Amino acid sequence: xxxxxxxxxxxxxxxxxxxxxxxxxxxxxxxxxxxxxxxxxxxxxxxxxxxxxxxxxxxxxxxxxxxxxxxxxxxxxxxxxxxxxxxxxxxxxxxxxxxxxxxxxxxxxxxxxxxxxxxxxxxxxxxxxxxxxxxxxxxxxxxxxxx
Amino acid sequence: xxxxxxxxxxxxxxxxxxxxxxxxxxxxxxxxxxxxxxxxxxxxxxxxxxxxxxxxxxxxxxxxxxxxxxxxxxxxxxxxxxxxxxxxxxxxxxxxxxxxxxxxxxxxxxxxxxxxxxxxxxxxxxxxxxxxxxxxxxxxxx
Numbered sequence: 001x002x003x004x005x006x007x008x009x010x011x012x013x014x015x016x017x018x019x020x021x022x023x024x025x026x027x028x029x030x031x032x033x034x035x036x037x038x039x040x041x042x043x044x045x046x047x048x049x050x051x052x053x054x055x056x057x058x059x060x061x062x063x064x065x066x067x068x069x070x071x072x073x074x075x076x077x078x079x080x081x082x083x084x085x086x087x088x089x090x091x092x093x094x095x096x097x098x099x100x101x102x103x104x105x106x107x108x109x110x111x112x113x114x115x116x117x118x119x120x121x122x123x124x125x126x127x128x129x130x131x132x133x134x135x136x137x138x139x140x141x142x143x144x145x146x147x
Numbered sequence: 148x149x150x151x152x153x154x155x156x157x158x159x160x161x162x163x164x165x166x167x168x169x170x171x172x173x174x175x176x177x178x179x180x181x182x183x184x185x186x187x188x189x190x191x192x193x194x195x196x197x198x199x200x201x202x203x204x205x206x207x208x209x210x211x212x213x214x215x216x217x218x219x220x221x222x223x224x225x226x227x228x229x230x231x232x233x234x235x236x237x238x239x240x241x242x243x244x245x246x247x248x249x250x251x252x253x254x255x256x257x258x259x260x261x262x263x264x265x266x267x268x269x270x271x272x273x274x275x276x277x278x279x280x281x282x283x284x285x286x287x288x289x
Binding site: 044045076077078079080081083085109110111113125127128129130131132134140141 | 182184185216217218221223225240253254255257269271272273274275276278
């Protein structure tokens with residue numbers, strides 16, 4: 001691939017990632033799905049493959065945290081991926097993972113790999129610490145708390 | 148500028164050091180920036196403290212790099228951690244005596260390479276998954 005073609009491909013990928021994040025942050029599940037060539041998430045290794053599974057995944061997330069917001073600070077390119085570290089914030093106002101709403105805020109670091117084939121988004125892989133969320137919504141005690 | 152082959156070699160030395168449980172062999176800068184679930188650490192000593200808790204809890208601890216991507220001085224690795232919990236697990240929330248259980252969990256890490264060393268590692272994994280594998284069920288906080 002020429003340098004210009006590679007540059008152009010990277011710009012298209014960044015634009016798709018930006019559009020994807022914007023749709024997530026507008027809580028527009030259909031627009032989020034539309035940024036994928038095939039809708040697929042992998043969250044800490046758990047795969048949600050296809051539109052139905054992705055609708056369910058995002059629906060649960062937005063029910064649990066109706067003000068869900070993801071930020072990815074800086075993206076980096078790899079051969080077939082765009083990688084970004086960021087944070088997710090929200091308020092636990094609905095049931096999440098079997099835990100009834102606590103009204104508590106969450107704020108946790110994430111890393112995301114957006115897998116591409118050419119300019120087609122094939123998967124968003126996300127890693128984060130579930131225990132951090134459980135601590136923030138008080139399911140787990142704070143470190144050092146001997147309860 | 149770090150060349151591609153050199154960068155990959157640094158990653159290989161990092162994994163070899165972890166798997167040999169050889170603290171002195173980690174190719175890290177003295178003031179490495181180290182982030183992991185629940186930990187924002189600075190410097191070799193603190194980072195080794197974090198690694199050391201895993202070596203102590205899992206004397207057969209091994210990490211397996213499944214994929215390395217990225218370019219220049221910034222790389223991302225994905226892999227698994229395996230080990231048998233035959234040592235004491237020291238956590239900020241207390242000590243967990245050996246359970247004898249085997250664990251196998253996924254992680255992802257971002258590495259910033261400076262020359263032939265890591266200047267930063269940001270490690271991501273799900274401690275809740277690790278706790279579940281150890282049979283420690285999150286108890287509701289009252």
